[in-house]
Amino acid sequence: MEKLARRAWAEPFKIKVVEPLHMTTPEHREKALREAGHNTFLLRSKDVYIDLLTDSGTNAMSDNQWAGMMLGDEAYAGSENYYHLEETVRKYYGYEYLVPTHQGRGAENLISQILIKPGDFVPGNMYFTTTRLHQELAGGTFVDVIIDEAHDSESLFPFKGNIDLEKLAALIARVGSQKIPYVTVAATVNMAGGQPISLQNLRDVRELTLHHGIKVVLDATRAIENAYFIRERESGQSEKSIAEILLEICSYSDACTMSGKKDLLVNIGGFLALNDWDTFEKARNLVVVYEGLHTYGGLAGRDLEAMARGIVEAVQLDHIRARIGQVEYVGERLLSIGVPIVLPIGGHAVFLDAKRFLPHLKQLEFPAQTLAAELYLESGVRAMERGIVSAGRNQETGEHMFPKLELVRLTFPRRVYTQAHCDVVTEAVEAVHDRRHSIRGLKMVYEPKYLRFFQSRFEPV
Amino acid sequence: MKTIIEPFKIKTVEQLYFTTPEERKGLLTAAHYNPFLLHSEDVLIDLLTDSGTTAMSAKQWSALMDGDEAYAGSRSYYKFEEAVCDITGFSNIIPTHQGRAAEKILFSILGAPGKIIPNNTHFDTTRANIEESGSLAVDLPDPSGIKTEVAADFKGNMDTDALRALIARVGAENIPVVMLTVTNNSGGGQPVSMKNIRDVSAIAHEYRIPFYLDACRFAENAMFIKLREPGYENTPVKKIAQEMFSYADGCTMSAKKDGLVNTGGWLAINDDKLAAKARNVLIVTEGFPTYGGLARRDLEAIARGLVEVLDESYLAYRLRSIEYLGDAVEKNGVPIMRPTGGHAVYLDAKRFAPHIHLDHFPAQAIVCALYLKGGIRSVEVGSVMFGTYGPNTDDRSGAREQIHPPMQLVRLAVPRRVYTQSHIDYVAEAVSEVYAEREKLTGLRFTYEAPVLRHFTARFALV
Numbered sequence: 001m002e003k004l005a006r007r008a009w010a011e012p013f014k015i016k017v018v019e020p021l022h023m024t025t026p027e028h029r030e031k032a033l034r035e036a037g038h039n040t041f042l043l044r045s046k047d048v049y050i051d052l053l054t055d056s057g058t059n060a061m062s063d064n065q066w067a068g069m070m071l072g073d074e075a076y077a078g079s080e081n082y083y084h085l086e087e088t089v090r091k092y093y094g095y096e097y098l099v100p101t102h103q104g105r106g107a108e109n110l111i112s113q114i115l116i117k118p119g120d121f122v123p124g125n126m127y128f129t130t131t132r133l134h135q136e137l138a139g140g141t142f143v144d145v146i147i148d149e150a151h152d153s154e155s156l157f158p159f160k161g162n163i164d165l166e167k168l169a170a171l172i173a174r175v176g177s178q179k180i181p182y183v184t185v186a187a188t189v190n191m192a193g194g195q196p197i198s199l200q201n202l203r204d205v206r207e208l209t210l211h212h213g214i215k216v217v218l219d220a221t222r223a224i225e226n227a228y229f230i231r232e233r234e235s236g237q238s239e240k241s242i243a244e245i246l247l248e249i250c251s252y253s254d255a256c257t258m259s260g261k262k263d264l265l266v267n268i269g270g271f272l273a274l275n276d277w278d279t280f281e282k283a284r285n286l287v288v289v290y291e292g293l294h295t296y297g298g299l300a301g302r303d304l305e306a307m308a309r310g311i312v313e314a315v316q317l318d319h320i321r322a323r324i325g326q327v328e329y330v331g332e333r334l335l336s337i338g339v340p341i342v343l344p345i346g347g348h349a350v351f352l353d354a355k356r357f358l359p360h361l362k363q364l365e366f367p368a369q370t371l372a373a374e375l376y377l378e379s380g381v382r383a384m385e386r387g388i389v390s391a392g393r394n395q396e397t398g399e400h401m402f403p404k405l406e407l408v409r410l411t412f413p414r415r416v417y418t419q420a421h422c423d424v425v426t427e428a429v430e431a432v433h434d435r436r437h438s439i440r441g442l443k444m445v446y447e448p449k450y451l452r453f454f455q456s457r458f459e460p461v
Numbered sequence: 462m463k464t465i466i467e468p469f470k471i472k473t474v475e476q477l478y479f480t481t482p483e484e485r486k487g488l489l490t491a492a493h494y495n496p497f498l499l500h501s502e503d504v505l506i507d508l509l510t511d512s513g514t515t516a517m518s519a520k521q522w523s524a525l526m527d528g529d530e531a532y533a534g535s536r537s538y539y540k541f542e543e544a545v546c547d548i549t550g551f552s553n554i555i556p557t558h559q560g561r562a563a564e565k566i567l568f569s570i571l572g573a574p575g576k577i578i579p580n581n582t583h584f585d586t587t588r589a590n591i592e593e594s595g596s597l598a599v600d601l602p603d604p605s606g607i608k609t610e611v612a613a614d615f616k617g618n619m620d621t622d623a624l625r626a627l628i629a630r631v632g633a634e635n636i637p638v639v640m641l642t643v644t645n646n647s648g649g650g651q652p653v654s655m656k657n658i659r660d661v662s663a664i665a666h667e668y669r670i671p672f673y674l675d676a677c678r679f680a681e682n683a684m685f686i687k688l689r690e691p692g693y694e695n696t697p698v699k700k701i702a703q704e705m706f707s708y709a710d711g712c713t714m715s716a717k718k719d720g721l722v723n724t725g726g727w728l729a730i731n732d733d734k735l736a737a738k739a740r741n742v743l744i745v746t747e748g749f750p751t752y753g754g755l756a757r758r759d760l761e762a763i764a765r766g767l768v769e770v771l772d773e774s775y776l777a778y779r780l781r782s783i784e785y786l787g788d789a790v791e792k793n794g795v796p797i798m799r800p801t802g803g804h805a806v807y808l809d810a811k812r813f814a815p816h817i818h819l820d821h822f823p824a825q826a827i828v829c830a831l832y833l834k835g836g837i838r839s840v841e842v843g844s845v846m847f848g849t850y851g852p853n854t855d856d857r858s859g860a861r862e863q864i865h866p867p868m869q870l871v872r873l874a875v876p877r878r879v880y881t882q883s884h885i886d887y888v889a890e891a892v893s894e895v896y897a898e899r900e901k902l903t904g905l906r907f908t909y910e911a912p913v914l915r916h917f918t919a920r921f922a923l924v
Contacts, residue, residue, distance in 0.1 A: 017526070019529075040533070041533045041534075041749065042533070042534070043533065043534050044534035044536070044539070045529055045531030045533070045534045045535050045536055046534075046536050047534075048531070048534070051531055051532075053531070053532050053533060054532045056532060057530060057532060057752075057756065058530050058531065058532060059530075070473075072723065073475075073501055073502075074513055074514050074515075074723045075501030075504070075507050075509070075514065076507075076509050076510045076512060076513060076514060077496070077497045077498070077499065077501065077509055077838075077917075078497075078498065078499050078500040078501040078503075078504075079501050080500065080501060080502050083500065102558035102559075102562075102747070102754045102755075103558075103748060103754055105745070105746065105747075105748070106746070106754075109745075109746055130745070133745055134745070137745070267528070267530045267756040267757070267758065268754075268755060268756035268759075284911075284918060285911040285912065285913060285914075285918065288586075288913075288914050288917050288918075289561070289565075289586070289589055289590065289593060289913060289914060290561070290562070290565060290746065291558070291562075292558075292559060292561070293497070293917055294917075294918070296513075298558045298559055298562070298724070298754070299558075299724060300513065300723040300724040300759070301723070302723070303724070303756065448737075448740075448741050448744075449741050450741050450742075450744060450745050451744050451745065454744050454749055454750075455740065455744070455750070
């Protein structure tokens with residue numbers, strides 16, 4: 001892998017509008033953390049200094065997108081912004097039909113309800129919280145068919161998001177292709193640390209599933225970041241444009257669910273895009289019950305416009321190089337001071353390996369949750385747990401899932417923070433790392449039924 | 462001064478596009494005689510809905526710029542929560558991307574097969590969400606509410622005798638919630654009196670049934686109470702709204718109406734246990750509880766909108782501008798729902814086009830004619846929206862037996878703060894001309910209909 005020169009990732013934009021940040025004292029943070037039940041999700045944003053909770057919907061929009069917001073056509077039916085988005089999605093993602101949704105989980109809900117029957121199996125390259133839940137609510141069972149390297153935070157394999165074709169073939173042999181409505185392919189794989197999938201693997205998955213009449217549904221949320229990794233890492237791709245690679249990624253699938261709040265540089269919005277008329281017809285009839293009429297999908301017209309413009313900005317090489325360059329910058333600084341992180345560094349976040357960071361804590365003492373809490377306490381930096389709390393419980397046995405990876409995600413909103421902010425973050429992580437031996441774990445005192453990581457509460461052991 | 466003017470001036474405008482009658486003929490045919498399927502640039506005056514079509518104020522736009530897009534704990538949420546709480550007094554305020562999501566969450570928890578949910582009149586998405594949960598949606602309008610020609614002050618009221626009878630017949634344990642829609646949209650945007658809210662609340666609570674408001678147009682309803690209900694003449698509208706909510710245990714809200722915004726809604730619940738369940742469902746389908754599937758900037762716009770909507774000079778202008786349109790068409794003999802409601806003028810299609818059989822959708826025929834005449838988009842609120850099928854089929858034609866709702870209406874919904882008096886004059890002229898040539902109207906039949914909420918995507922052909 002060629003190393004990028006430092007200057008290559010300088011932001012290809014200047015700042016037009018700013019939002020003040022607030023510093024807090026350690027005492028203030030201690031109180032805020034206690035009130036939030038040691039769950040960073042429950043902190044108020046005013047108590048947070050640098051917010052790395054998520055890259056979802058936290059992007060800074062461009063002046064061009066804001067100008068588009070002013071061109072919002074708020075007609076209930078047939079808004080011009082819908083047609084603009086439809087045309088843009090068709091051009092850059094290649095799917096024939098578009099159903100906008102208020103965000104990505106709206107699209108997951110639609111596709112799961114339409115395609116999954118009770119008793120079905122849905123294989124995928126590692127679970128994602130909301131995706132798996134919608135599959136389960138529709139009566140399906142998620143089966144992880146990602147390659148083993150994905151579960152090893154130290155493996156340097158360049159495409160840790162790849163699907164293990166043998167695992168997939170074995171599942172098809174075991175349950176039969178009739179029981180598998182589709183395979184979900186995430187690009188990149190969030191829970192594996194923002195790791196990409198290769199074009200070759202996508203091609204192979206397509207070939208195998210076509211043979212068995214199984215559909216492929218792409219989770220295209222960060223497919224543009226994935227396209228950048230393909231351009232950097234996969235042989236024969238370095239001369240292609242991001243847009244060309246994106247189109248090829250999508251061409252190996254029948255449909256995609258999309259949270260525009262990530263790649264597409266907006267604060268709200270998502271869509272389901274697909275090629276099959278019948279499924280589209282069903283989705284259009286369902287979307288009106290849950291989201292809104294199919295020409296707005298529960299979004300303001302202006303938000304459709306901002307998303308359409310965001311697509312064009314997001315596929316620019318300068319943009320995506322700076323985006324991933326920034327994440328890499330933080331990751332490399334942390335590596336250089338000996339902080340254990342997931343390698344290779346992913347597209348949207350640096351993932352701290354809490355098992356190696358806090359080896360003295362048992363997994364049921366929630367090492368990643370603890371580390372996220374300590375990081376906040378130290379510096380006001382807010383991160384997110386992606387470990388045993390996020391993994392939830394087995395539907396049948398009720399047991400914790402005990403995932404192999406116990407991670408803290410430092411997620412970078414797009415175009416929001418500067419290099420100086422990044423430096424503060426690495427200093428904060430270093431300070432926690434220096435006192436890691438004295439850190440004690442947590443116990444869970446409230447656990448909600450679905451997606452427990454959002455609202456669960458903890459106390460120190 | 463007798464003339465009521467807009468309590469604002471125009472700060473930003475949006476270009477309108479004109480089409481010729483010939484062009485419109487082609488466009489309507491391409492849209493299968495369903496104006497929902499028209500591109501909005503082919504519409505001159507869009508009276509399809511008052512939902513989300515509001516013009517926001519400069520203050521709302523500046524609030525939009527102040528949105529805190531943090532995923533969790535956004536300060537915009539707390540501002541929103543405070544604004545909603547100030548008016549409704551409910552203890553748990555759960556934002557949703559729009560009103561139907563609030564309905565979906567509420568009914569997916571309270572509804573189940575065998576359950577019955579009464580309302581003065583359920584709106585289309587409310588009914589669909591109740592039916593999705595397996596429950597039965599029952600309308601109990603006051604008898605005056607379904608007679609378009611009768612002018613009464615509160616035609617949106619629920620028939621309280623019918624409510625008692627329903628409870629006696631099916632048992633309180635099978636009624637998980639009693640609802641009132643203020644104002645009553647499907648019944649012509651007619652208001653509900655404070656007395657009726659109080660009575661319905663008392664009956665529900667007598668049987669320990671929770672009582673919820675569908676509060677989409679709560680401010681318009683509150684203004685009607687001020688203008689029409691004895692004892693409220695001198696009460697500030699905000700106080701009236703607060704009293705309306707005080708009788709309820711929660712509400713669903715589409716802020717796209719009286720929130721004066723383009724997107725957003727909420728579910729408010731006093732019962733903490735129910736609220737915890739609702740938040741669990743919210744996270745699955747909408748988003749984290751401090752954003753509920755909305756950009757945080759939209760929460761800011763709602764908070765500000767709730768202040769502006771309770772401005773009495775705004776509400777006086779709003780109700781008067783609807784009445785103005787109603788008066789203008791009625792002067793030319795056009796049959797409308799009397800008195801005019803809060804957000805729309807409803808044409809009575811049964812009296813407008815008595816020569817069209819109900820099976821051929823007279824209201825849809827008028828909707829199409831209005832588009833052809835003036836590029837005006839309106840919506841059918843009749844058999845297309847609420848009709849169902851009976852068990853019988855016609856021996857000769859094989860057509861299924863249609864069951865029709867009590868009224869066949871064409872709704873001319875007026876977006877808030879968007880159109881001027883001269884736009885409205887133009888609309889009145891077009892409606893009156895279509896009425897003058899009413900014998901030329903022809904009915905329609907379905908060529909495609911979806912299994913739920915068919916009016917959105919239906920296609921028609923001329924009979």
